[in-house]
Amino acid sequence: xxxxxxxxxxxxxxxxxxxxxxxxxxxxxxxxxxxxxxxxxxxxxxxxxxxxxxxxxxxxxxxxxxxxxxxxxxxxxxxxxxxxxxxxxxxxxxxxxxxxxxxxxxxxxxx
Amino acid sequence: xxxxxxxxxxxxxxxxxxxxxxxxxxxxxxxxxxxxxxxxxxxxxxxxxxxxxxxxxxxxxxxxxxxxxxxxxxxxxxxxxxxxxxxxxxxxxxxxxxxxxxxxxxxxxxx
Numbered sequence: 350x351x352x353x354x355x356x357x358x359x360x361x362x363x364x365x366x367x368x369x370x371x372x373x374x375x376x377x378x379x380x381x382x383x384x385x386x387x388x389x390x391x392x393x394x395x396x397x398x399x400x401x402x403x404x405x406x407x408x409x410x411x412x413x414x415x416x417x418x419x420x421x422x423x424x425x426x427x428x429x430x431x432x433x434x435x436x437x438x439x440x441x442x443x444x445x446x447x448x449x450x451x452x453x454x455x456x457x458x459x460x
Numbered sequence: 461x462x463x464x465x466x467x468x469x470x471x472x473x474x475x476x477x478x479x480x481x482x483x484x485x486x487x488x489x490x491x492x493x494x495x496x497x498x499x500x501x502x503x504x505x506x507x508x509x510x511x512x513x514x515x516x517x518x519x520x521x522x523x524x525x526x527x528x529x530x531x532x533x534x535x536x537x538x539x540x541x542x543x544x545x546x547x548x549x550x551x552x553x554x555x556x557x558x559x560x561x562x563x564x565x566x567x568x569x570x571x
Contacts, residue, residue: 382559391550391562392503437502447516448560450502
C-alpha cells in the first residue's frame with residue numbers, strides 16, 4: 350500500500366512569516382500534486398511536479414520534488430491570511446486512475 | 461465553462477438506509493472519480509468511471525457502488541449505511557486522466 354505522510358498536521362503562524370510543509374512517500378509515484386482546500390469546498394489543484402529535483406513557483410509558493418521522487422515540500426513566503434486552508438499532497442499512480450492523498454496540513458495565518 | 465456540480469450539498473440519513481449522491485462532470489470531461497473525506501483526513505479514493513465503465517476501485521466494500529451515464533454524469537450509491545460512512549463525498553472529473561477538477565462535495569451525516 351502506497352502511503353503519503355504530511356507534516357506538520359497543524360500550523361498556526363502570523364502574517365508575514367515563512368513556512369514549509371512536507372510530504373513523504375513510502376514509494377514512487379509517477380507525479381505528485383499539491384491541492385488547497387477551503388471549508389465547504391473541494392480541493393483545488395495548485396501544481397503538479399513530475400521530474401525528480403523539479404522546482405516550481407506559483408507567486409509566493411515554491412514546490413520542490415525530491416530527487417528520488419518520493420518526497421516533496423511546499424514553501425510559502427510572507428504568508429497572508431488568504432493562504433489559510435488545508436494543504437494536501439497527492440501521489441498520482443502511473444495508470445492515472447487514482448490519487449493517493451496525504452492527511453493534509455491545516456494552515457492558519459493570523460493577521 | 462460549467463464546473464463540477466454535486467447534489468445534494470448536505471444529507472442526513474439513518475444507519476441501515478441507502479443513499480444516492482449525484483455528480484455532473486465539467487463540460488467535455490469523460491472521467492469521473494469519487495472520493496470519501498472523513499473529518500480531519502485527506503480524501504480516500506472510492507472508484508473511477510471512464511466512458512461508463514469502472515476503471516479502478518479503492519478499498520471500499522461492495523455496498524459502495526457507482527454508475528456513469530452517457531452524458532458522463534455519475535451517481536454514487538451506498539447501501540446499508542453505517543455511522544462511519546459519515547463524511548464529505550467528493551466527485552472529480554477530468555478529460556482522460558488529466559488533472560482532476562473537484563466539486564464542492566456532499567456532506568453525509570449518518571445517525
